[in-house]
Amino acid sequence: MPTLDIGEVARRAGLPTSTLRFYEERGLIAATGRNGLRRQFDAGVLQRLALISLGRAAGFSLDEIAAMLGNDGQPTIDxxxxxxxxxxxxxxxxxxxxxxxxxxxxxxxxxxxxxxxxxxxxxxxxxxxxxxxxxxxx
Amino acid sequence: MPTLDIGEVARRAGLPTSTLRFYEERGLIAATGRNGLRRQFDAGVLQRLALISLGRAAGFSLDEIAAMLGNDGQPTIDxxxxxxxxxxxxxxxxxxxxxxxxxxxxxxxxxxxxxxxxxxxxxxxxxxxxxxxxxxxx
DNA sequence: CTGTGGCTTCAAGTCGACTTGAGGCCAAGC
DNA sequence: GCTTGGCCTCAAGTCGACTTGAAGCCACAG
Missing domain, CATH: 1.20.5 (Single alpha-helices involved in coiled-coils or other helix-helix interfaces)
Structure with missing residues (x-):
């Protein structure tokens, strides 16, 4: 499976890399690993980012979204x-x-x-x- | 004409006095004068505050609202x-x-x-x- | 070998709209 | 006289969601 550099994720999601690092720090997304120092993401992160956008659009705070998405992949939305x-x-x-x-x-x-x-x-x-x-x- | 203490304006407008002082500082409202140290407002300020609320509700920033309301009383709304x-x-x-x-x-x-x-x-x-x-x- | 680009970390800055805190004045009530 | 309440000023703090800056690693191109 092809993994994505943070820049690639940024490009595809239309978000700055700084935001992606920030989201990772807040536990909203996770890298699958590192290539040297570089974070590697798999494509699933894009859907997750879409869910995050959705949550933001609906007026949820990042904390609320984090709670809804859980630390795992499955969105356990209340x-x-x-x-x-x-x-x-x-x-x-x-x-x-x-x-x-x-x-x-x-x-x-x-x-x-x-x-x-x-x-x-x-x-x-x-x-x-x-x-x-x-x-x-x- | 009866003038209002800041606390009275606050009570009637449903805003904290700190907000009123802040709005004054930003030029959104003006006291008609002072009674000793105390700001005195006339009742017109309540309508002006309603206009400000309106602007906020419509999504204008305080700066935009200040520009629309002008320094005078007449709202010269664009x-x-x-x-x-x-x-x-x-x-x-x-x-x-x-x-x-x-x-x-x-x-x-x-x-x-x-x-x-x-x-x-x-x-x-x-x-x-x-x-x-x-x-x-x- | 020296850039250059893309990534890294960590701390600090930004923005808007207020709020909070410290320290003080003044009038009325006990 | 002393407290209480409501007001005053000015500076600094808060909150959310990021952004920016400084300093540095690493790989590849020329």
């Missing part, structure tokens, strides 16, 4: 946790949708009236309920 | 920027929706098959496209 995260995502989506609609409205609504415009006030009310723990940006 | 952010939100929403659906599926799909399940593979493909710049969590 279904309850998945469903819970799906629900959380649902809330985020609703919030962001309201926000998007209001932003769109604000972008076309006459200027001086923003603070009087009922739509904008609704937007403010949505915003006030929002307590950002972490930030979001595409 | 409509183009608003629309652009609405579009970005739209993308985020789509991505998160796909993610949510896939998570829900994964939560009910038989265990060992995750890596073979077409739905899960789709999920992985979605995830791979995702390059998180900042994190999201409700």
């Amino acid at each position: 279904r309850v946790q998945l469903a819970a995260r799906a629900d959380e995502l649902d809330h985020s989506i609703r919030r962001l949708t309201a926000l998007r609609d209001s932003l769109r409205h604000a972008a076309v609504c006459p200027a001086a009236s923003h603070l009087e415009c009922p739509s904008f006030q609704k937007l403010l009310r949505v915003a006030e309920r929002y307590r950002p723990r972490r930030k979001s940006r595409s | 409509r183009v920027q608003l629309a652009a952010r609405a579009d970005e939100l739209d993308h985020s929403i789509r991505r998160l929706t796909a993610l949510r659906d896939s998570l829900r599926h994964a939560a009910v799909c038989p265990a060992a098959s995750h890596l073979e399940c077409p739905s899960f593979q789709k999920l992985l493909r979605v995830a791979e496209r995702y390059r998180p710049r900042r994190k999201s969590r409700s």
